[in-house]
Amino acid sequence: xxxFPILLDIYQRGDGPLKRVERISLPEAGDYAIGRSSExxxxxxxxxxxxxxxxxxxxxxxxxVSDRGSTNRTYIGDTEVDTSPWDGALPIRIAQFEIHLVPxxxxxxxxxxxxxxxxxxxxxxxxxxxxxxxxxxxxGQSIEVALNAPNAPDEMRFPRNVFKNEIVSAEELxxxxxxxxxxxxxxxxxxxxxxxxxxxxRIFGVAKSDIRAIGDxxxxxxxxxxxxxxSQIPPHERLRSNSISTPDNIWGFPGYASRETxxxxxxxxxxxxxxxFQVFGEASLTQSFTPRSGEVFKSIDSEAQRIGxxxxxxxxxxxxxxxxxxxRYAVAYRVPEDQARGGVRxxxxxxxxxxxxxxxxxxxxxxxxxAFKARFPEEARVFNAYExxxxxxxxxEQNKMPVTVVVRGRGIVASRIIQRxxxxxxxxxxxxxxxxxxxxxxxxxxxxxxxxxxxxxNHIENQAFNWPKACWGGQILREVERATPEERxxxxxxxxxxxxxxxxxxxxxxxxxxxxGWYKPVFGHFETLELVKTDQGPKIQMKLKAQGSQPAxxxxxxxxxxxxxxxxxxxxxxxxxxxxxxxRLPRNPAVSxxxxxxxxxxxxxxxxxxxxxxxxxxAAGQITLGGxxxxxxxxxxLQYAALRxxxxxxxxxxxNVSLFGPLRSFxxxxxxxxxxxP
Amino acid sequence: MLPTLKxxxxxxxxxxxxxxxPITFIFSLLVAGPRSPSLPFAGWHYDILPFxxxxxxxxxxxxxxxxxxxxxxxxxxxxxxxAFQFFFSIVEFVIVLALVWWGVLDFTxxxxxxxxxxxxxxxxxxxxxxxxxxxxxxxxxxQIFMIRWRFKGGEWGRM
Numbered sequence: 001x002x003x004f005p006i007l008l009d010i011y012q013r014g015d016g017p018l019k020r021v022e023r024i025s026l027p028e029a030g031d032y033a034i035g036r037s038s039e040x041x042x043x044x045x046x047x048x049x050x051x052x053x054x055x056x057x058x059x060x061x062x063x064x065v066s067d068r069g070s071t072n073r074t075y076i077g078d079t080e081v082d083t084s085p086w087d088g089a090l091p092i093r094i095a096q097f098e099i100h101l102v103p104x105x106x107x108x109x110x111x112x113x114x115x116x117x118x119x120x121x122x123x124x125x126x127x128x129x130x131x132x133x134x135x136x137x138x139x140g141q142s143i144e145v146a147l148n149a150p151n152a153p154d155e156m157r158f159p160r161n162v163f164k165n166e167i168v169s170a171e172e173l174x175x176x177x178x179x180x181x182x183x184x185x186x187x188x189x190x191x192x193x194x195x196x197x198x199x200x201x202r203i204f205g206v207a208k209s210d211i212r213a214i215g216d217x218x219x220x221x222x223x224x225x226x227x228x229x230x231s232q233i234p235p236h237e238r239l240r241s242n243s244i245s246t247p248d249n250i251w252g253f254p255g256y257a258s259r260e261t262x263x264x265x266x267x268x269x270x271x272x273x274x275x276x277f278q279v280f281g282e283a284s285l286t287q288s289f290t291p292r293s294g295e296v297f298k299s300i301d302s303e304a305q306r307i308g309x310x311x312x313x314x315x316x317x318x319x320x321x322x323x324x325x326x327x328r329y330a331v332a333y334r335v336p337e338d339q340a341r342g343g344v345r346x347x348x349x350x351x352x353x354x355x356x357x358x359x360x361x362x363x364x365x366x367x368x369x370x371a372f373k374a375r376f377p378e379e380a381r382v383f384n385a386y387e388x389x390x391x392x393x394x395x396x397e398q399n400k401m402p403v404t405v406v407v408r409g410r411g412i413v414a415s416r417i418i419q420r421x422x423x424x425x426x427x428x429x430x431x432x433x434x435x436x437x438x439x440x441x442x443x444x445x446x447x448x449x450x451x452x453x454x455x456x457x458n459h460i461e462n463q464a465f466n467w468p469k470a471c472w473g474g475q476i477l478r479e480v481e482r483a484t485p486e487e488r489x490x491x492x493x494x495x496x497x498x499x500x501x502x503x504x505x506x507x508x509x510x511x512x513x514x515x516x517g518w519y520k521p522v523f524g525h526f527e528t529l530e531l532v533k534t535d536q537g538p539k540i541q542m543k544l545k546a547q548g549s550q551p552a553x554x555x556x557x558x559x560x561x562x563x564x565x566x567x568x569x570x571x572x573x574x575x576x577x578x579x580x581x582x583x584r585l586p587r588n589p590a591v592s593x594x595x596x597x598x599x600x601x602x603x604x605x606x607x608x609x610x611x612x613x614x615x616x617x618x619a620a621g622q623i624t625l626g627g628x629x630x631x632x633x634x635x636x637x638l639q640y641a642a643l644r645x646x647x648x649x650x651x652x653x654x655x656n657v658s659l660f661g662p663l664r665s666f667x668x669x670x671x672x673x674x675x676x677x678p
Numbered sequence: 679m680l681p682t683l684k685x686x687x688x689x690x691x692x693x694x695x696x697x698x699x700p701i702t703f704i705f706s707l708l709v710a711g712p713r714s715p716s717l718p719f720a721g722w723h724y725d726i727l728p729f730x731x732x733x734x735x736x737x738x739x740x741x742x743x744x745x746x747x748x749x750x751x752x753x754x755x756x757x758x759x760x761a762f763q764f765f766f767s768i769v770e771f772v773i774v775l776a777l778v779w780w781g782v783l784d785f786t787x788x789x790x791x792x793x794x795x796x797x798x799x800x801x802x803x804x805x806x807x808x809x810x811x812x813x814x815x816x817x818x819x820x821q822i823f824m825i826r827w828r829f830k831g832g833e834w835g836r837m
Contacts, residue, residue, distance in 0.1 A: 253818035470756035474680030474831035662823035
């Protein structure tokens with residue numbers, strides 16, 4: 001006999017050990033759908049989960065689980081199941097999630113009364129009994145675990161229950177229990193894009209009480225830092241960013257190079273002057289200066305303190321955005337478990353000027369690796385470079401046997417991973433690197449744009465930053481800004497592509513590796529990926545298709561690290577997808593391998609389709625990819641977007657946004673230098 | 679630096695007005711001073727020479743800018759390193775000296791008063807006084823006042 005409510009703990013495997021992300025309670029028998037899209041009752045919103053992934057069939061006499069033909073399948077313990085009874089002895093495993101049944105005795109002790117009205121099923125389910133130690137959602141993960149009432153019509157669920165129409169009534173929202181307040185400047189995302197926007201607003205004259213930014217983590221660079229850490233950029237390693245790309249300083253002066261020089265000169269280390277010479281000679285005479293990640297994060301901390309970011313930050317995950325009937329925007333969000341008032345986690349805030357900067361929705365896996373992971377979920381052998389894959393280095397370093405690592409992709413991350421493996425070779429000289437690239441590139445085959453051509457070395461195109469420098473200002477930025485969408489697509493085609501930085505140490509590593517035979521480039525697509533048993537344990541066997549002059553090849557490897565990047569496709573974000581669908585927002589042409597481009601914005605970064613009377617909505621960052629500026633996901637790109645939109649607000653006469661002429665600019669810069677509040 | 683042609687021209691004019699003219703004015707007074715200690719402006723006739731040199735420098739620069747832009751097209755990054763800027767500023771000055779030597783300013787005064795080694799030394803000191811602060815301004819001081827300048831390829835004004 002099943003005793004209700006049934007308590008389920010949902011764990012997530014991320015960086016480090018399993019973390020409990022949610023405890024949910026199923027109050028009655030029913031068919032509970034598990035999947036990515038919001039019509040499911042148990043929403044696990046991550047790309048590895050299929051839209052309609054599985055059923056959890058809860059009956060009075062027991063529970064069963066049934067896969068719905070999902071891509072990555074459903075498991076009980078290690079056994080793949082189609083439909084199977086579930087007694088809870090082993091967890092249900094779906095992608096990186098594990099669902100555990102809380103034992104009935106524990107449940108009996110813990111299952112306190114759900115203290116919300118029974119008629120509001122959504123609420124009762126969403127809140128669940130608050131038992132045990134609170135387990136906040138893992139930091140910087142774009143995963144939303146939500147429980148919806150079984151068979152509840154879509155319009156009953158938050159925020160659909162209040163966001164019934166394209167334009168919602170502000171009076172109704174204000175009288176609802178969700179309403180928490182009104183604000184003039186409201187940013188969604190609270191990452192670096194929001195931070196830089198808020199920084200500009202503050203410096204242009206807006207008080208911190210008039211700005212709010214809603215997001216997962218109070219540290220604006222939390223997500224970026226996680227990606228850096230995973231892709232092997234610890235604090236002392238340098239980012240691929242320029243000296244004058246300063247998210248902590250809207251003027252870009254002093255840049256990170258002169259700050260680093262100054263710091264070293266204060267300690268009487270005159271070698272610091274080389275940073276200044278780097279800026280002086282880059283990129284023709286010297287390698288470009290790039291700042292250490294740790295220094296950039298410290299500088300952002302300091303600026304956050306100065307502008308009062310703590311007071312502007314609102315913790316929560318944004319679920320929906322609507323225009324209101326009083327020329328503003330309503331933002332629906334859910335706060336973390338520990339901030340729930342009386343179990344209610346849903347909130348609505350109304351803003352006059354909206355800013356959307358939600359960043360990358362997900363990490364990407366190429367299809368063959370995705371399929372391999374699904375077939376052999378127990379084998380921690382295939383990783384995206386942006387997820388935690390320390391196990392690769394740990395195993396490689398501790399192993400006294402030969403270890404082969406396939407590095408896929410030719411971008412900057414691949415370079416950095418190869419450097420890390422080179423360092424690991426000092427502990428185990430049996431490490432071999434197989435560098436898999438789509439196709440060979442001859443020395444004269446670099447990308448061409450107008451009269452210029454990109455430099456190629458070792459089948460890799462070299463470029464200091466992820467776009468040609470003039471994408472951040474000057475000629476190419478001007479050309480892209482003035483081009484029609486079709487012309488833009490052509491320019492992006494010509495200047496895009498994967499590149500790495502021309503770093504002397506990286507070149508030397510590859511030269512050394514080719515000479516000693518532990519670095520081997522291979523070209524082409526994998527035909528098959530198989531797990532094979534060898535004397536040294538299981539390995540991945542890969543077959544490469546013959547391609548042009550490239551013969552077919554076979555590689556037997558211990559690990560594959562996929563360095564092909566992050567998913568920029570905004571449809572992976574339910575909130576953005578809903579926004580795009582509701583207001584039929586125009587999209588940019590596709591660039592950089594994405595199927596569709598970002599949200600179309602004006603050169604002032606306004607989303608014109610969201611204009612609401614005198615209310616204005618702006619966007620920034622990756623979600624605007626393919627628009628008026630190529631380098632949207634860079635520090636300086638975010639600064640440019642923020643400057644354009646805040647300048648636009650100034651011209652519109654938005655409250656307290658100055659026109660920021662030379663005198664105000666200078667006096668604010670002095671305040672920055674003296675660390676005074678703007 | 680990521681200049682456009684208009685940006686190069688406007689930045690040149692900006693530095694001419696902000697830095698070149700005031701420094702040349704002070705320079706002229708100082709140079710004139712010892713020659714006529716009783717009347718600070720009595721040396722005005724002589725003082726116009728640094729302004730003539732400064733104007734020639736501006737003119738040569740404005741004419742060369744399209745040439746720089748042409749060569750910039752062949753650079754993949756479409757940038758102009760500070761080192762190039764530094765080097766070509768000196769080249770521009772050498773061109774100005776050559777023009778003076780060739781006689782473009784001969785209409786202003788008798789050749790015996792113009793083509794003296796003392797004058798050529800003064801031109802060089804004057805150039806150094808103008809060039810060093812102008813170049814430093816490009817390294818970052820302009821954007822303290824004009825935040826949009828660096829994105830606009832060196833043009834003034836709003837976005």
